[in-house]
Amino acid sequence: MKEIPNEAVFLGAQTFLLPQNITHLEADVNYTTVYSGSGKQQTLSTTLHKVHKCSNEHGHFIRISRKHVVNMDFVENQKKDGRILENGLKLSFSRRMGKAFLENLNLLNLTA
Secondary structure, three states: OOOOOOOOEEOOOOOEEOHHHEEEEEEEOOEEEEEEOOOOEEEEOOOHHHHHHHHHOOOOEEEOOOOEEEEHHHEEEEEOOEEEEOOOOEEOOOHHHHHHHHHHHHHOOOOO
16 A cells, blocks of 8 residues: 555545646646656646645645646745746746735745
8 A cells, every 4th residue: 555645635535646746737627737857747637726736735836827726835926027947947927816915925025
């Protein structure tokens, strides 16, 4: 039997995630794709809202648009038209959620 770490987040009967390994989440209707720092991805039949709620209890995750949630630990820097994760991926934030994202960047002392 597979040993499950204490910090794991459970998202179903046999699905668990380690929040510190998640770079970002992406929504697609009622499915969520979870991307990890190692480049792996896993698609869950769970809404982004539910995954964000569960993972946010164990990390610093910010919703930046209807489609994306990012782990602030993996945000490298922020540009005017989006932000860049440590893996070089560029994601756009919505105007409405951009203000909260920029406030979190300032709290983490990341350069704009």
